[in-house]
Amino acid sequence: MPDTGGSQSLLRNNVNFPTFSDLPYENGVDPTYYVQGPYSFSPRQHWCFLGEIVGSYGLCRVLLRVKDKDGQVVTIGLYTDDRGRPLVPQIKEGHTVAVLYGEQHGFLDMTVGIRVEEPSIIRIIPCSLEQLLKASDEVAARKLNTQSICCGSCGKKENTSDNTHLRLCARCKQASYCGAVCQKKAWVDGHKTDCKALVWVQWFAARNWGVFNGYFNF
Ligand SMILES: [Zn+2]
Numbered sequence: 001m002p003d004t005g006g007s008q009s010l011l012r013n014n015v016n017f018p019t020f021s022d023l024p025y026e027n028g029v030d031p032t033y034y035v036q037g038p039y040s041f042s043p044r045q046h047w048c049f050l051g052e053i054v055g056s057y058g059l060c061r062v063l064l065r066v067k068d069k070d071g072q073v074v075t076i077g078l079y080t081d082d083r084g085r086p087l088v089p090q091i092k093e094g095h096t097v098a099v100l101y102g103e104q105h106g107f108l109d110m111t112v113g114i115r116v117e118e119p120s121i122i123r124i125i126p127c128s129l130e131q132l133l134k135a136s137d138e139v140a141a142r143k144l145n146t147q148s149i150c151c152g153s154c155g156k157k158e159n160t161s162d163n164t165h166l167r168l169c170a171r172c173k174q175a176s177y178c179g180a181v182c183q184k185k186a187w188v189d190g191h192k193t194d195c196k197a198l199v200w201v202q203w204f205a206a207r208n209w210g211v212f213n214g215y216f217n218f
């Protein structure tokens with residue numbers, strides 16, 4: 001089994017964050033994902049599919065077209081009791097859909113994709129897949145201290161002799177700034193979206209994806 005922890009950027013790990021073609025088949029028991037227990041098969045580890053919204057359709061239920069890390073476009077069908085209605089206001093092209101424990105499914109119209117039956121396993125993350133992956137790289141680099149900490153806007157480093165004290169963004173606790181002016185500027189320049197991506201990456205990073213003892217929910 002590949003190493004899933006340590007130095008790697010979490011969301012680029014293709015075992016716990018697989019592309020569509022790596023997802024297990026709905027009616028199979030892929031040994032990468034399942035292990036035989038005393039009564040039935042249970043997940044060996046956790047996994048989450050990520051795809052960026054490229055379109056949506058569907059009259060009686062929400063059907064999303066999403067592009068995965070490989071660029072493959074697949075359908076995510078909402079077969080929940082609410083048919084995905086609560087998600088509608090959040091559906092936006094360029095935003096990212098996360099589906100826990102997704103499996104490859106063949107729909108009746110011959111398209112392939114993921115059939116979602118439980119609302120608690122799907123979320124729409126308000127940033128692009130690229131932004132989310134970049135945020136994952138940043139969090140990994142910061143953990144290793146390979147990135148020296150400097151102002152996210154002007155690049156100044158912490159320096160007591162000229163009274164430069166960096167303070168962390170209160171939301172993501174990842175970006176740091178030398179003062180309110182730089183913080184405001186960075187927010188308008190794009191941290192507003194990056195910040196959400198960083199907060200989500202930390203939600204993922206706070207969980208142990210390699211060991212299964214009960215399902216995760218959003
Ligand atoms: Zn600054």
Ligand SMILES: [Zn+2]
Pocket residue numbers: 169170171172173174175191194195196198
């Ligand atoms: Zn932030």
